[in-house]
Amino acid sequence: MAQAVQKLVAKVPTLIGAAVTYSKPRLATFWYYARVELVPPSPAEIPKAIEGATNIIKGLQSGRLGQTTVKDALRNGLVATEVLMWFYIGECIGKGGIIGYDV
């Protein structure tokens, strides 16, 4: 029993080394994309965001949104679902757990 534990403890550095070697290029790709795509909006971009929102409302009023193709509508639906999921991730962070409230 003690010998098995000792062998396991001796293998931990190799395992950590292997994990680092495996994850380094993947982390690099992730960082490469995240640095552009996942950054929060800079203060200069917020007016553009408000402008985009008003554009959508104007499009709704003028009926232009009825002209979207099914492909575009599906794509926009997926984007909207992703934004909604960020809300649930925020809720998980706020309640301090993944499943249910730990009261």
Added chain:
Amino acid sequence: MAPPVAVSPLIKTARYSALIAGIIYGKRRYDTLKPIAAEERRIEEEEKKIREEQERIAKQLAEASEDTILK
């Protein structure tokens, strides 16, 4: 590798405001639910004590009133 996509600012603001809104909502709901759960646990404790007391009394009565010669 495909170059990273320039995400529209509307989507970026929407994402991060949804994240912050979610954090606030989660924290608020947790703070609302916590005292309710503590209250429920307290009531459950008291009712359990009362129930056990009654069960103990009922058991004693049952033991006293059963008439079997096999004891």
